[in-house]
Amino acid sequence: MMVKPKTRIPIPKRPAEERIKDFNEVAVGYTEKEAIEEASRCIQCPDKPCVAGCPVGVDIPRFIKFIREKRFEEAYKVIKERCPIPAITGRVCPQEKQCEKMCRLAKIGQSIAIGALERFVADWAEEHGIYIDKKPDQQIGKSVAVVGSGPAGIVVASDLARLGYQVTVFEALHVPGGVLVYGIPEFRLPKKIVNEELKKLKDIGVDIETGVIVGKTVTVYDLLKEFDAVFIGSGAGNPRFLNIPGEDLGRIYTANEYLTRVNLMRAYMFPAYDTPIHKGKRVAVIGGGNTAMDAARTALRLGAEEVYIVYRRTRREMPAREEEIANAEEEGVKFLFLVQPVEFLGKSKVEALKLEKMRLGEPDETGRPRPIPTGETITIDIDIAITAIGFNPNPLIPKTTPEIKTDEHGRIIVDKEARTTMPRVYAGGDIVVGEGTVIEAMGWGRTAARTIHKDLTST
Amino acid sequence: MMNFEIINRKNLTEGIVEMDVHAPRVACAARPGQFVIVMACEECERIPLTLVDWSCRGGWIRLVFQEVGVSTYKLGMMDVGERLYHVAGPLGNPTHIDKFGTVAIVAGGVAIAAAYPIARAFKEAGNTVVSFIGARNSRLLIYRDHIAKISDEVHISTDDGSEGFKGFVTQLLEKRLADGFKPDLVWVVGPAPMMRSCSVVTKRFGVKTIASLNPIMVCGMGMCGACRVRIKNEIRFTCVDGPEFDAWDVDWDELLHRLSAYREEESYALKLFLESRGIKVSR
Ligand SMILES: Cc1cc2nc3c(=O)[nH]c(=O)nc-3n(C[C@H](O)[C@H](O)[C@H](O)COP(=O)(O)OP(=O)(O)OC[C@H]3O[C@@H](n4cnc5c(N)ncnc54)[C@H](O)[C@@H]3O)c2cc1C
Ligand code: FES
Numbered sequence: 001m002m003v004k005p006k007t008r009i010p011i012p013k014r015p016a017e018e019r020i021k022d023f024n025e026v027a028v029g030y031t032e033k034e035a036i037e038e039a040s041r042c043i044q045c046p047d048k049p050c051v052a053g054c055p056v057g058v059d060i061p062r063f064i065k066f067i068r069e070k071r072f073e074e075a076y077k078v079i080k081e082r083c084p085i086p087a088i089t090g091r092v093c094p095q096e097k098q099c100e101k102m103c104r105l106a107k108i109g110q111s112i113a114i115g116a117l118e119r120f121v122a123d124w125a126e127e128h129g130i131y132i133d134k135k136p137d138q139q140i141g142k143s144v145a146v147v148g149s150g151p152a153g154i155v156v157a158s159d160l161a162r163l164g165y166q167v168t169v170f171e172a173l174h175v176p177g178g179v180l181v182y183g184i185p186e187f188r189l190p191k192k193i194v195n196e197e198l199k200k201l202k203d204i205g206v207d208i209e210t211g212v213i214v215g216k217t218v219t220v221y222d223l224l225k226e227f228d229a230v231f232i233g234s235g236a237g238n239p240r241f242l243n244i245p246g247e248d249l250g251r252i253y254t255a256n257e258y259l260t261r262v263n264l265m266r267a268y269m270f271p272a273y274d275t276p277i278h279k280g281k282r283v284a285v286i287g288g289g290n291t292a293m294d295a296a297r298t299a300l301r302l303g304a305e306e307v308y309i310v311y312r313r314t315r316r317e318m319p320a321r322e323e324e325i326a327n328a329e330e331e332g333v334k335f336l337f338l339v340q341p342v343e344f345l346g347k348s349k350v351e352a353l354k355l356e357k358m359r360l361g362e363p364d365e366t367g368r369p370r371p372i373p374t375g376e377t378i379t380i381d382i383d384i385a386i387t388a389i390g391f392n393p394n395p396l397i398p399k400t401t402p403e404i405k406t407d408e409h410g411r412i413i414v415d416k417e418a419r420t421t422m423p424r425v426y427a428g429g430d431i432v433v434g435e436g437t438v439i440e441a442m443g444w445g446r447t448a449a450r451t452i453h454k455d456l457t458s459t
Numbered sequence: 460m461m462n463f464e465i466i467n468r469k470n471l472t473e474g475i476v477e478m479d480v481h482a483p484r485v486a487c488a489a490r491p492g493q494f495v496i497v498m499a500c501e502e503c504e505r506i507p508l509t510l511v512d513w514s515c516r517g518g519w520i521r522l523v524f525q526e527v528g529v530s531t532y533k534l535g536m537m538d539v540g541e542r543l544y545h546v547a548g549p550l551g552n553p554t555h556i557d558k559f560g561t562v563a564i565v566a567g568g569v570a571i572a573a574a575y576p577i578a579r580a581f582k583e584a585g586n587t588v589v590s591f592i593g594a595r596n597s598r599l600l601i602y603r604d605h606i607a608k609i610s611d612e613v614h615i616s617t618d619d620g621s622e623g624f625k626g627f628v629t630q631l632l633e634k635r636l637a638d639g640f641k642p643d644l645v646w647v648v649g650p651a652p653m654m655r656s657c658s659v660v661t662k663r664f665g666v667k668t669i670a671s672l673n674p675i676m677v678c679g680m681g682m683c684g685a686c687r688v689r690i691k692n693e694i695r696f697t698c699v700d701g702p703e704f705d706a707w708d709v710d711w712d713e714l715l716h717r718l719s720a721y722r723e724e725e726s727y728a729l730k731l732f733l734e735s736r737g738i739k740v741s742r
Contacts, residue, residue, distance in 0.1 A: 172680050174498060174545035211547040213680055217484050237682035241694055248689060248713050250720055257683040265504070271731055274504045274529050276724035348716055396681065396699065
């Protein structure tokens with residue numbers, strides 16, 4: 001018998017006009033009742049197509065079944081078997097392109113809100129003091145150095161520590177977490193949650209040393225003397241530029257600088273925190289990814305009156321998470337599609353941005369339609385510009401370690417099992433894929449941990 | 460000893476502090492010309508400071524800074540036994556030290572201390588080192604004995620004429636160059652306008668000049684772009700591509716306007732801070 005599927009329970013959010021006044025989290029999460037109701041929509045497909053869509057292979061139907069049965073602790077344990085940081089992935093994964101895309105219900109109605117359920121379970125566990133991370137009983141007598149404390153590094157450290165390795169994470173910045181702390185804003189991923197997840201890492205015996213820039217403070221060669229293996233998860237934090245006239249004018253930020261000032265340095269609390277930021281009234285953000293959405297929504301919260309997203313293709317091609325595009329729209333960010341910046345205008349500070357109108361042509365090498373210039377231009381008045389047009393891999397480690405080969409984009413070359421071209425050195429995450437996602441980076445971390453364990457125990 | 464603990468602290472002169480900090484990893488990797496990013500407290504800014512001296516065996520690094528903004532005031536108020544919140548480094552590329560022949564070191568103000576390890580390294584590499592150091596007045600001529608010890612000649616200038624040549628250190632350099640002084644290399648560090656003047660002078664006399672730039676930084680590791688400068692019309696990051704560049708290639712106007720980007724915010728924050736501490740502002 002065919003029944004019409006029920007519609008998805010929307011994840012409750014604070015109203016747009018309220019939330020743009022502060023940096024507190026936008027989504028408030030399901031109540032127990034809502035979670036159970038949403039979980040009850042799951043039809044428990046025996047072949048579990050959603051699991052295939054999850055880069056770390058969480059047994060999704062099984063944890064959803066536990067939610068339905070109100071056995072939240074068991075649900076948490078199921079997720080934790082595969083994902084060490086569910087409170088984070090539940091919030092930032094592009095579920096609509098992964099697990100939820102594969103959901104059978106997506107074909108006949110709306111997919112299960114897997115991300116919202118994952119988040120519910122993780123938050124429930126935290127609230128109820130459910131603690132399943134503990135130091136393994138036995139140490140294996142081997143040590144691994146992890147470079148970078150983003151999602152890739154976190155997973156490698158977590159997996160190997162659980163197997164009994166002595167793991168030390170080296171992080172350049174003063175706070176661990178990578179993009180999770182310096183890039184993704186508080187209103188989308190509260191730093192408290194990142195800190196709780198990192199604390200669990202320390203609880204299972206991982207050492208985290210901040211202020212160590214591998215390649216400068218210590219080299220990969222030094223680490224190889226001290227440790228049995230080295231994992232590199234140094235990310236893709238090197239911002240790209242438009243290379244158009246006027247880009248040196250004042251008040252033109254890279255998204256990384258803008259977001260780092262606000263998130264990592266807490267410039268939104270200036271002068272209680274010492275790092276300043278220019279707030280601006282009319283802000284243009286150039287780009288269509290998560291970084292652009294985050295910068296635009298941050299600008300709104302800093303008090304801007306008009307915030308534009310300037311993107312050279314259309315909404316459909318934007319790489320950002322669907323939910324964040326919708327949130328940005330709700331909050332009043334204005335989208336200018338099919339425009340390409342050609343010049344920043346102003347005397348010493350930026351005053352206007354000249355844009356050329358584009359149209360879409362044949363697909364390019366990324367498979368998306370190529371924007372083609374039309375020759376027609378428009379100019380918008382702005383007092384802050386933020387460029388969010390992508391990143392290159394961080395070049396520091398390959399530059400100081402020639403044995404680690406990179407491709408023409410500067411990405412570290414690895415085999416399928418995350419081995420670099422240098423013995424005992426492994427890599428994963430954005431330093432390998434360029435610009436990926438949190439969960440992809442975690443997937444790499446998982447692969448690398450498995451390979452390191454295999455390589456170190458087979459000899 | 461705890462990491463980042465202050466093990467020595469003294470006032471070199473009014474408003475300029477010298478501090479030794481326990482940071483063994485940095486101390487063992489440091490080379491002349493490199494810097495560290497320092498945070499005095501959790502709410503403080505990340506500020507770049509040149510490594511003035513260090514000892515791998517002793518596990519310490521030496522920093523010299525002038526109290527000019529909230530962050531440096533807070534740092535200056537810390538005492539022996541306290542710990543800095545964060546130290547990262549050494550950052551940037553070391554100075555290219557080689558035997559060039561005669562090297563002129565030009566340094567102004569608090570940056571005289573920053574010039575010291577470089578001058579020493581040039582001397583140790585067998586160069587004749589001729590130092591030009593300048594400050595507003597004779598009391599602010601810090602590190603002159605250090606510089607004197609490793610220089611073959613020292614020339615001094617003060618803005619008010621209280622010691623040595625009356626005028627800017629770049630004017631003093633210009634005078635010597637006009638008198639026939641022919642260094643093989645000029646290495647300059649100091650306030651950006653001073654480095655720009657130096658660059659103008661040495662270009663006129665055709666002496667290759669390396670400048671150590673001091674833009675505002677946030678990350679110090681090539682991730683944010685706050686420190687970007689135009690070098691030969693290309694965007695470069697001072698923290699990872701520098702801090703030293705050929706002075707003639709630097710777009711000084713851009714550097715100067717970037718340095719002044721937060722002037723209003725800085726003086727506002729400083730005023731609040733000093734008032735909250737009941738400190739009278741003399742300047
Ligand atoms: C603003 C923004 C928003 C995003 N939003 C999302 C989202 O919603 N969902 C999603 O899935 N993905 C998102 N992404 C992408 C995602 O954050 C990244 O793909 C992911 O963080 C990559 O993880 P990683 O571990 O490879 O590197 P990173 O998270 O970049 O971490 C690398 C770490 O290594 C450190 N490091 C670098 N070099 C060194 C060195 N030499 N020595 C020591 N430490 C070093 C860095 O300081 C950093 O902490 C976003 C990215 C940005 C910038
Ligand atoms: S200070 Fe961030 S890139 Fe140089």
